[in-house]
Each structure stands twice: as structure tokens, then as C-alpha cells.
Amino acid sequence: MERKHIVWKHVIDYRYSYLIGFALLSISSVMQLVIPTLLGTFTDRLEMSLLTYKEALQIALWMLLAGLGIAIFRSSSRIFLFRLSRLLDRQIRDDLFRHWETLSTQYFKSRRVGDLMSHAISDVSVIREVTQGGIFNILEAVVLITLTVVTMVTTVDPLLTLLTLLPLPLLTILSYRFRSRIQRESVDVQEAIGSLTSRVQEFVAGIRVVMSFRQEKEQIRLFGEDNHHAVAMNRKLVKSNSLFGALSSAVVGFSFLVSVVLGGIMVLHGRITLGEFVAFNSFLSLLMGPIDNLGKVVSTMQRGKASEKRLLAILNTRPDVADDSNADFSIESLDGAIEVRGLSFSYPEASEPALRNISLTVPKGTSLAIVGKVGSGKSTLVHLLVRLYNPPRGTVLLDGRDINEIPLHVLRSHIGIVPQDQFLFSTTIRDNIGFDPKPYGDEEIEQAAKVAQVYDNIAEFPHQFQTALGERGISLSGGQRQRVSIARAIIKKPSILIFDDSLSAVDTETEDRILEGLNSVMESRTTIIIGHRISSVQSADQIVVLEEGEIAERGTHESLLALGGLYADLYHKQLLDEAVRGQESEWEGDKVANTVPGTPRASQNLGVATGGRAG
Template sequence: METSNIFWNHVKRNRWAYLMGFALLSISSLLQLLIPWLLGQFTDKLQSSNLAYGETVSFALWMTAAGFGIAFFRSTSRIYLFRLARTLEMRVRGELFRHWEKLSAQYFNNQRIGDLMSHAISDVNVIREVTMQGYFNIMEAVLLIVISVIAMVTSVNPLLTLLTMLPLPLLSILAYRFNKRIQQQSADVQAAVSDLTSRVQEFTAGIRVVKAFVQEQEERGLFARDNQHAVDMNRRYVRSNSLFTSLSAGIIGFSFMMSVVLGGIMVLQNVITLGEFVAFNTYLSLLMGPIENLGKVVNLLQRGTASENRLLQIFRTQPEVVDDIAADQAINHIDGEIEIRNLTFAYPEADRPTLKDISLKVAKGSSLAIVGRVGSGKSTLVHLLVRLYNPPRGTVFIDGHDIHEVPLRTLRGQIGIVPQDQFLFSSTIRDNIGFDPHPYTDEQVIEASKVAQVYENIVEFPDQFDTALGERGISLSGGQRQRVSIARAIIKRPSILIFDDSLSAVDTITEDLILEGLKSVMNKRTTIIIGHRISSVQAADQILVMDEGQIVERGTHEQLLRRNGLYADMYHKQLLDQEAERQDGRDEEQLGRAKLLQGGAGA
């Protein structure tokens, strides 16, 4: 998408099609001017009592033919031009979506979903309306005004034409005065619609939380506030638009008054004939519609300019993560060797680094586990490995290549990741597991679900793998969403597998089953496991302990326990928690037996 002017770029791209539409509209406009001339001739003959029956029929037939011609060519030109507007709508919306796909994760961190939806729907619709109604009305107005004024000057009276047209330039002054106000108010309307859309989206996404915390009344209040704000912004826009339209109609009415008064005087003084007076006012009637439409077009153009500026701002936003100039497109496979050298990284909006002086090496086919407190930088490290954010050059290497040299398609296509936020699409379970450009067979989908220990849950649903999930997979439990996400990652058979705290929502028994099933998948694949439970990471070839963005300990499970540091402290605390859970279970079991014995004694 060219980022200078969406409208004119579209016109230039389709200039021959627009020329054809313009030609059809020109024929329609010329035919419209035939009717005033016929009426003038008819009136003069009627006044002079020199009108034969055959001439009356001839006038009627000519007017009927002109009417049918106007209808045919005008409707054909509208269909032609409106189709071009729909093409623009489809193209802009498609290019907007493709541009969003290119933008980095950081962009979406700073955007509201309601704003994005408003851009894709409301702003694009406004641009379509400008291209459809705006261009058509402008072309029709220009044609009719130019041709009508020429006809009025040459066939009626130049002075009468000049005096009648004199008030009309006031419309341009009026449009200029209302220009900025309407444009700003249109932007305010779109912003209010975005706020309202965001409010509805957040409410529907968080409906369970709203109900759990009994926040229905507060949510109604917030929605009512945003709803009222949208109404107020629309009222301001409607008031300005109505005032502009009313003043425009007043100016047009004044032109008609000038025509009737001055034209009537000229008829009485025999300067013009009665037929010329009728023809002149009919020409003027033809002009008034397009001129009045120009006022509406001005308002529409202001809305279109506001919407276009918002869309151009998006198109001008460049993705931060792209294939580097030095990227070797010949690299279409990675083996899985990872090396990080003295990596220090800070998010764009952060005032201090999230990762500090990280160095590690993961051999091809080996496993790395990362543990640490919340906020220690574990997930950030993973985000850099798949280049959701750009690491500094010379710090992250894949198979000996700087990660900036590896094409993004190869890098991300060869990495299977189970993110901390298990996002599922509102399609079927099969589609979510097989979410990949390459098609998968039903057998592969079933096998992946079995390895992820979710197969038994899926077959209990009435539609099994064809079960449609709700928004973000809300119809599944947290553990089921995690396991579907695991199946989605392992079905790719990638060179590098990353599990970002992906077993936190399953019980320890299911965790053991999943880890056992993953052994065959992890074999000869580089695997990175981020977790809080020691049980999920203790079998890794190498374990890193992170704290405040730094690696504070590293080694195997046994080595770290012997060091008696942070890892050992976490391990012993989890053992105590597990023992407490088991003790609670034994206490409940003993209490239940005691109640049974008491019941038997009472009997």
C-alpha cells in the first residue's frame, strides 16, 4: 500500500476504468440537459398557440427517450464506479491485514483491540463511501455545472446566469469554514466508536471474571459512560453537519429567488421568452441537486480524510522485526544448536534491562531447563529466540549463524513453541492442533493429542476433534488448553521445542504422563523447558536458575542440589508443599473413616 494518498493512488491505478465511468456519466448529463431545452421549446410553441398534435406527441416521445437514456447511462455509470469502490474496500482491508501480520509484537502491545477493529471496519467503510458516493457526486456536479452554465449563458441570457450564480461561491466559503470543525468531529466520532468497541470486547472476553467478582453493575456503568460519549460525539457532528446543510440550502434558495424575480422581470420586458424562462429554471433545478450534494461531499471528504490519515499512520508504521539485509535465504533448515553470548536486552518502553549478560550454549539434541522467580526474564529469553523482539547483533546464534542471518520463515518454521498464554482459535480442536501451513493427516493429529495426554478428553466431546471451541478456547479447561497447545507444537516435528511454563495447569500425575510421552518427541531435538515445578525440569541435561534477569546458578539437577543455593531452596519448598498436600489427603481420608465408624456404632 502506497502511503501518500489512498484515494488518488486508487484512481491512478484504475484510471481507464474511471474514464469509462466518467464517459457514461457524461452521456447521462448531456441527456439531462436535453429536457430543459425541450421544455423551453414546448412552452414557447404552447404560448404562441402554434403547437400541433403531432408536435406534442413528438415532444413527449423525445422526453421519454431522454428519461430512459438518463436512467440507463446513470445507473450503468453508478454500477461501474461503485464496483471500483468495493474493489478499493477489499484491497485496503486486505492490505491492512497483511501489514498487521508484518508488524512486530511490540506494536500490538500498545494497541487496543477495539481500535484495530474500528480501523479495519469503520475507517475502511468511510473510505469506500468517499470513493463510491464522493467521487460520483463530484464528477456529476462538475459535469452538470459546467454544461448547464454554458447552456444557460448561450441559450438564455448571460446576465441572468451571472446574477443567479453570484451567491453560489458562498458555498465554497462555507465549506472552508466548516472544514476543520467537521474533520475534527469526525475523528472524535471514530475515537468514541473505538472506545465503545474496546469496552464490549473486554467485557465479552472477561465475562467470567465479571460474574465471579459481581461487577455487572460497574460494567454497566462503564459501558453507559462510553455509550453516552459516543452519542455526544455523534450529536456534535450531526449539529455541525445539519447547520452546514441548512446554510447551503439557504444559499441555494436565494439563487432560486434571484432567478424567479429577475427572470420574471426579463419576461415581462421581453428580454427573454417564457420558454427560455422555463428552460432557465429547469437548468437551475438540475444544478441545485449536484451543488447541494457538493456540500454533503465536503463533509464526507472530511470524514474520509480523518479515516485515511489513521490508516496511513498504520501503513507508515514499519515492522521492527524483519529479515535482515544480511539474511542468508539459502538457510532453509536449522539443526538446533543454540549459543548466547553476553546478551543484555531491554524492552523499548523499559528503563532498565530485562536480561543482563546472559551466556549459555545448548548442544544440538540436548535439553535445557530454565527456572526462576516470576519476572526473572525466562519468557523474554524465549521471545528473543523466535525473534518476537530483536536481540542485539552478535549475541544470539543458531547453528553458528547470528540469528539475524537466519530468515524468519526458516527460524519460526523450525521452532515449535508452547507459549505461556495458551491462545486457541475459535475453530475446531483439529484446526487448532494442525495450525500450520503444512496439512496434517487425522492420524498425525490423533498421535499428537495422545502424546500431549489430551486425546481421552477430546473423544469425550460429542463432536470429538470437530468440536468448535469458544473465544480463545474458553470452552476447555486450563489444563486442556495447555495440552492442546502442546499437541500443536509437537505435531510440527520441529528442530527446537520450547515449553514456556506449559505444564502449570495440569496435575502432577498428568505432568508425569506428558513428560513420559514427550521423551520420544524430544529425542534428538533441542528442547527448552521453562517451569516452576522442579519435577518438570529435573531430567534436563542443563538447568539454569535465573533471578532479576541474570543467570545465578547452572548445572544438572544433582549438581544444583549439592550447591544448596536458590534451586535447592525451591526444590525443598516444593517437597514440603507436596508432603503437606499428601498429609491433607490422608487427614481427610481418616476423617471419612471415622464418620463411617461412628455411623455404624450409632446404628
């Protein structure tokens, strides 16, 4: 269901609480009328020389009590209403974050991080200002203006009241003229803040690249441009607010001028007393505060409206990937049998399909390896298996069921994936490995780390598994991050294990140890391995070679070598590369040997000869 309001819905949901705040504010407003009345009485008694010491003391006491009552009830109403604004502040952020979690990866690929942060911080803060200062000032203005005008008409003079308040409708015209302008400029300010935040986030995330390529000056220039733009947008908004406030103050000042001139004339002609004149101007002073605040309220409301539109655009975004209407929620587990039937898939922004007519079967407990050039569609196939995108109906089946009919929480809880980017969170190593709704014990955490061949590295850290990682796990090396990601996937004991090029950052020796440790884990589970190294995929039950989104070859390691196609070419190329690297390593070792004093020349030559034959 589409949401149309944020602030108004909050007011409706907490209407009784707002009514209590309104009642407290009304009592405060009534008490504010007591002081001008007492001032008028005091002035009249004083002018007629009838004021006694006792009367003066009583008037002072009543004014003191009225002031105390105003302070108590006004403060209570502010606390009550401001508390509600903080509740809305918390609720919006909760709703926003929960909704973000339902959206697909495609949504986040097309948005900048800074813009999302701006929504969660800046826009929400503006909405809070609306419910905090805006609603309070509106309620106070409605109550105080109504009560004050009625009192001025009934206790002083209706004509003077009418003429004095006659300029005030101009504020309505000003509000209308400035409304769209302030709203438009508020949107510009929020977008400028989003751009500035994105610039900072990008700089911090890429600080190593910036320093490596000596781009500090360029980054300063780019940040300066965004910063100046943000300042310029804020200046425009400040100018509009200031102009509106100045014009509003001018209208209010003109009302005071009318009051002083006409009221003075009426006093001189005996139509009203001096005390009534004093009381009238005191009542008018009470009006000026709320009326002046209405100008600020207009600005706040327009800014709030702009922010509300931005937030509603997010909250009303339907997730691309969600539980299907035909989803079978009786499914609680998966065995892991995979079947792909004639799968073709295109990304929303792409003109060419990423996958074309893919058909394959992976029986439960067997392994599938996928190899191919960069951009051939390997990761796309995996993303469809975990439904980061929706595959066409009837093309991807798990245990004989269309994957679209399997509830997302069941699907993803039974698939363990090691992605390419090895993202780690800014928490402890233990929490990163045990990143799952299910709690894990220390023994399970350590066993997963041992299988992933990262236990020894962790044991060397001062706090071992309680070591806190930096942002995105930056305090670990690339290979260590990959192995922690592997441990995070296998600890779930999922029905399906997916390794998306997850051994690229480790050396061949560590790769062999990891694969050896994974044998027991993979034995009863369906496993998909995406890799560039033949060594990591050659033992798979079946191997698929993708080229430009299509299956070019399939078979076992031996049958594909015998075929002499793309797979065989890749295999022989890697053998040649390894041989060259091995030869270069031996040459480096020979150079070192030549520099060691006392090394027999014959031994050095023998080493070269042996190295040459071995290479």
C-alpha cells in the first residue's frame, strides 16, 4: 500500500498525545491573557490615584502566579510535543532502514551512498523540525491568536481591533508567494548535501588509490566545488527565508503603528481609557510572537514537505525481488538439487542479454565449476541462484520447484555464498565469521576458520577472534579477507555452497590447503565454484565454460582437455605462466646465490643447470 503522508499519519496515530499537548498549551495561552488585563487595571487605578499598596501587592502576586503557571504549562506542552517529534524521528529511520533491506541490489547500484545518508540524516532531521517547532508554533498561534482577538474585541474596542489587525492578512499572501520558492530551494539544499556526503564517502573509501596516484590536489578541488555549491544553495535558501521574515516583520510593525496612532487618538477623545490602551498593546504584543513565528513555520513546513516527498519516494519504492504471490511458505529446507532450463537474462539497464539459453543440471551433493572470461556471465548466474535478481519463471529450479516460489528467507538461509568482493563488517572477526541469525559457539567458529586456512593468522593477532576490524575489513590482507569470507559461508552448513572466484587472492599453496579442507565440507553439499585457475575447478564433477553469456563447452576436466577447445587453451596457458614464474623465481634465487661470498662456482653453475632442466 502506497504511503501518502508521514507527518500527518504520525499525528493521527498519536492524536490523543497531541490532544494532551494541545490542552497544556491552551492553559498556558489563557494564562498569558491575565497579565495584559492586570496591567490595564493597574494603569487605570494608578491614573485615577486610586491604587493602594494592598492592590498593587495583589496585582503583583497575581502576575507572579500567572507567570509561574505560564512557565509550567508552556514547558510541559513543549516537552510533551517535542517528545512526540523524537518518536517520529526514530520511527522514520527505522522504517527507512527496514525498507532499504527489502530492496534489491539494483536499487543500490543506481544510488550514491551520500544521497542515501542524506535521506537518513538530513531529511529525517527536517521532518523532526516540522513536528517539533512547526506543530508547536501552529497550535500556539491558533489558540493564542483566537483567544487574544476575542479578548481585544470584547474588553477594549472592536473597531480598533479590526483596523490594527487589517494588515495581517498580507502574511497569508506572502506565505503563498514564498511557498514554492522555499520548497524548491530546500530540495536543492538536500541534493547538495547528498553530493557533498558522497564526495567525502568516496574519498575515504578510495584514500589508498588517491594517495597512490597523487590525486590529493584534484580531490581537494572536487570537494571544494561540491562544498561551494552546497554553500551557494544554502545561501539562496537563507536569503529567501530572511526576505520572508523581513517582510513579515514589516507587516507586524505596521500593525503596531496603527495601534499606537489610532489607540492614542481614542485615548485623547476618551473613547478608551489609558489602561485599556496599555492592555490593548500588551495583547497585541502577545499576538506578534505567534504571528512572527508563522513566518518561520511556513519555511519549516515547505522544507519539511520537500523532505517528505524525498522520503516517500523511497518508502513507496516497490522491491524488485520479493516473495512471490505463489510462494510456498510450507517449505522449510532445501536438498540442493539445481536445474536450469533455457535461461536467458538481461540486466534492466543493459541492451544485450547477460545470459543466453543456459541449460544445466546439478544433482544434489555434486559439484559444478564455471569458468570463462571476465563478463561472460559467471557471476550473473550465481546472482540469479540466490535471487539477487528475478530469473524468468520456469528457468531456475531447486529440488524441482521454481525458485520464484521458494520463500526468500528459506532460499538464502540454505545457500552459503563467498562473493568476489569479500565484504567484511566493522566488528570483530568472530562476528564476521558467525554472521548469521543462528548463534554459533567458539568451537564452530574456530573449526570454520581452520577449514578456511585462516585460523593460524587469527591466532597471531593480540585479541585473536575478538580482533576488531576496520571499515570493510581493511586491517586484513586481501587473502585473509577471502578466507574469513569462506569461513563465514561454510559455518552455516548450507545445502548449496557457492564460491564466486573466492580463491583469487591466495597463493597456490594456500589454495591447495583450502581445497583439501573443503573436501569434507563439500562432500554432501551441492557446490558451485567460479574460478579462473584450473587448479581450483579441475576436480569438479562437471565443468561449464561460458563465453558471451552462452555455454561454449561442458564436461569433466579430462574430457575438456581432450576436446582441445577454450578450456584446454586456458589450461595450457596457465601451465606456461606457472612455468615462466617458476623459472623467474629460480633465476632470482641464482642471483642471490651469486652474491653470497664463498659459494663454490661449480655449485652455482649446477644450480643454474638444474634449474634450467627443471623448468
